[in-house]
Amino acid sequence: MGEDILHICKNAASLLLSMPRSSRIRVVSHYDADGISAAGVLCKAVSRVGYNFHATLMRNPFTKGFDRLKNEKNKLIIFSDMGSGQIETIESLGCKAIILDHHQYLTAQTSKEVIQINANLFGFDGNYDASGATLSFLLATTLDPGNEDLAPLALAGATGDKQFIGGVRGLNKKILEEAMQKGFLTEETSIKLYGETTADALFYSVDPYYPGLSGNQAAIETLLEKLQVEHSTKIQELPKEKLTQLQSYLIFLLMKVGCQQNILDMTIRKRFIAPQGWELERFADLLDACGKNGRRGLGLSLCFDDGSTWKDALMVEKDYKQKILNGLKDVEHGGIHETEGMRYFYSDSSSLGGVVAGIAMNYVLDEKKPLFSLARKQVDDEVHVSCRGNQKLVAEGLDLGSAMKTAAAELGGYGGGHKIAAGATIVYDKEKEFLQKVNEILIQQRKRRV
Numbered sequence: 001m002g003e004d005i006l007h008i009c010k011n012a013a014s015l016l017l018s019m020p021r022s023s024r025i026r027v028v029s030h031y032d033a034d035g036i037s038a039a040g041v042l043c044k045a046v047s048r049v050g051y052n053f054h055a056t057l058m059r060n061p062f063t064k065g066f067d068r069l070k071n072e073k074n075k076l077i078i079f080s081d082m083g084s085g086q087i088e089t090i091e092s093l094g095c096k097a098i099i100l101d102h103h104q105y106l107t108a109q110t111s112k113e114v115i116q117i118n119a120n121l122f123g124f125d126g127n128y129d130a131s132g133a134t135l136s137f138l139l140a141t142t143l144d145p146g147n148e149d150l151a152p153l154a155l156a157g158a159t160g161d162k163q164f165i166g167g168v169r170g171l172n173k174k175i176l177e178e179a180m181q182k183g184f185l186t187e188e189t190s191i192k193l194y195g196e197t198t199a200d201a202l203f204y205s206v207d208p209y210y211p212g213l214s215g216n217q218a219a220i221e222t223l224l225e226k227l228q229v230e231h232s233t234k235i236q237e238l239p240k241e242k243l244t245q246l247q248s249y250l251i252f253l254l255m256k257v258g259c260q261q262n263i264l265d266m267t268i269r270k271r272f273i274a275p276q277g278w279e280l281e282r283f284a285d286l287l288d289a290c291g292k293n294g295r296r297g298l299g300l301s302l303c304f305d306d307g308s309t310w311k312d313a314l315m316v317e318k319d320y321k322q323k324i325l326n327g328l329k330d331v332e333h334g335g336i337h338e339t340e341g342m343r344y345f346y347s348d349s350s351s352l353g354g355v356v357a358g359i360a361m362n363y364v365l366d367e368k369k370p371l372f373s374l375a376r377k378q379v380d381d382e383v384h385v386s387c388r389g390n391q392k393l394v395a396e397g398l399d400l401g402s403a404m405k406t407a408a409a410e411l412g413g414y415g416g417g418h419k420i421a422a423g424a425t426i427v428y429d430k431e432k433e434f435l436q437k438v439n440e441i442l443i444q445q446r447k448r449r450v
Contacts, residue, residue, distance in 0.1 A: 005122040009142040012098045012115045016143065019076055021050045026074045028065075030081040030132065031057040031296050031351075033160025033288040037133035038080035038100065040303025041150050041157075045140035048147065057296040058082070059351065069093055081132025081157075084118045085405075085416045100135040102126030104401045104416050119171070127394075127418045129170020133157025137175060151179035152274035152283075153303055160284030162358075162421075166262050166391065176272070185272040185280075191247050192267060194282060198238065198246075199224060199231040204321045206328070207285075208267050209363040210253045215325035223249065254363070262391060263362050276305070286310075289317035292351040323349075327356035332364055336371075341442035342387075344372035344435065350423070354386030358421065361388045369393075370400060370442065376428065383431045385415070385424040394419045397445045407437040 016025065025046045029039035036057060043053045058065045066089050069077065076096045083090060083099035084106065090097050091111045099110075102119040103126060110116050117139070119130035137154035140147040158164065158172045168176050179185045192208065195201030202213060202220045213219050224231055227249075229242055238246070247268060254264055271279045283302075290299030295316050301309045327347065335345045343365070347353030353373025361371050370389040377384060385408075389398045400422035408415030408424040411434055415424030426434050 005117065005124075005138070006142070008115065008117055008122075009139050012117060012139055013142040015096060015098065015115060016046070016076065016078075017049070019051070023051060023075055025051045025053045026069075026072070026077040027053055027055040028069070028077055028079050028082070029055065029057055031059055031291040031299075032081075033284040033291065034131045034133050034157040035081040036287045036291050036296070036299045037153050037157030037160065037284070037303065038131075038136040039300055040153050041133055041136040041140050041147075042078055042080055042100075043300070044150060044153075044304070045136075045143050045147050049143055055300060057291060057300065066093070080136050084116060085414075087114070087116070090114060098139070100132060100139060102130050102132055102135060103418065104405065124170050127420060128163050128166070128172075130172060131158040131161045131163055134171050134175055138171070148178070148182065149184055151175050151184045152272075152276075152280065155179065155185070155272070156274075156280045156283045156287070159280040160288055164281075165266055180272075183275075185274060187270055187272055189268065189270050191243075191250070192271075192281060193235055193250075195235070197231060198229060198233050198235055201235055204318060204325075206321050206324045207359050207362075208250070208254060208263070209328060209359050210250060211257050211332070211364060213250075213253060215322075215329070257363065258366065259363060260367060260390065260392060286313045286317055288355075289313070289320040292349075292355065293317075293320040293323075323352055324355055324359065327352060328359060328364065331356060331360045336365075338369070339435070339439045341369065341439045341446070342372055342435075343369050344374060347373045347375050350375040350384030350386050354388065354421075354423065357386060358388040361390050367392050370398060372438075374431065376431070378428055381428045383426050383428055383434070385426065385434070387422055389420045391420065397448055398442070399445055403438055403441045403445070407434055407441060410437060 027039050027042050029035040039055050043055050046053050070093055074095045078098045080100045082101060084101040084103055087106050087110055091114055097114045099116040105118045108121055117135055119126040124130045133154045137150055140150055155176055163172055193201045195204055199220050205214045227242055227245055273279050287299045290313055293316050298313055302313055331345060336343050353375055357371040357373045367390050370387055372387040375384040387400050389400055399419045401417040401419055404415030404417060404422040404424040408426055411426050411430045413424055413426035417423055
């Protein structure tokens with residue numbers, strides 16, 4: 001691990017600890033699995049050293065969120081899984097700030113009031129090597145080495161950001177290896193399939209999404225009859241022979257629709273189990289469902305879970321997955337517009353649209369073009385854009401974060417993210433112009449690599 005990032009984490013820890021214990025530490029994070037995990041790690045860490053905290057999970061911090069922060073008169077704000085794209089605004093808040101981010105940054109230089117810990121500034125690839133939650137873990141263990149037991153929570157965040165696809169790397173790998181050595185995680189090889197029953201697990205499987213099977217009760221009944229498996233049988237109750245047959249069939253379905261090898265490799269793989277009994281990706285999915293289905297507080301509560309919130313989260317997740325299934329069916333049945341450089345569709349929710357786009361890229365559409373979701377919010381005079389690519393397109397020159405940042409900025413909006421996944425917010429009447437600009441940028445990105 002680089003000494004530079006450890007040094008700046010020590011500076012950040014010293015800044016935090018310089019605050020009187022009567023202070024309330026303000027934590028602002030993103031509302032997806034990585035952001036919620038990051039906030040959970042930070043809130044636990046500051047609580048353990050004697051501080052109260054006030055946490056907020058935001059969709060984005062660009063306008064209304066920052067307006068609220070300005071009125072709070074905070075002494076210190078910790079931004080996790082965001083902040084590097086809003087340096088000037090953070091510096092205008094009139095308080096000290098710590099930024100823990102892995103997205104694209106605007107500048108390496110900040111005022112004396114702001115400490116920026118961005119993975120990309122310290123030799124880590126923010127797309128794959130470190131997430132917001134793993135950077136939060138680095139600060140937490142700098143505050144107190146005893147916080148190393150928060151490793152499963154941090155790695156759940158990285159898992160939720162899909163940083164495990166293609167293998168665990170960078171800072172994530174180091175944290176994982178140490179967590180395994182110290183008994184904070186155990187390992188098993190299994191398929192990603194969970195639910196109250198086998199039929200339920202298959203119906204609500206959205207990532208992986210099995211075209212023709214997920215969300216299709218009749219097809220599931222036919223399959224289970226062929227396998228001679230009762231609908232009420234739990235996954236863990238399946239005889240080994242039946243489980244192998246089911247797994248083989250599911251992999252065959254994914255191969256049939258042309259899934260990339262790295263996606264196939266993620267279906268049956270090594271999985272890591274926390275002492276509480278949850279597997280990293282399982283936990284990340286629950287957090288993501290809570291965050292993006294309007295129950296952000298419930299998601300953060302899961303990070304402090306004593307067992308009482310898990311059942312509520314499962315109900316939220318089931319409702320959320322049904323919405324995803326509905327969105328995927330719309331995409332499958334022709335709800336896609338296409339230009340030379342991209343594909344796009346409209347969604348009622350930017351959060352849901354981004355998830356649907358990511359799943360459709362991996363399991364429904366071919367890999368030739370990135371997919372964009374547009375959510376029109378006429379009341380707010382905004383269009384919220386989410387976009388997803390894949391590793392093949394990134395290797396060919398795709399950089400969605402740069403495209404979003406450039407096109408949105410030219411139209412007075414905000415944008416950014418990663419090469420493989422990004423987002424933007426633009427003024428409502430600039431939608432057509434935005435799509436034209438993004439299309440041109442994406443075409444040029446691909447040409448530069450030819």
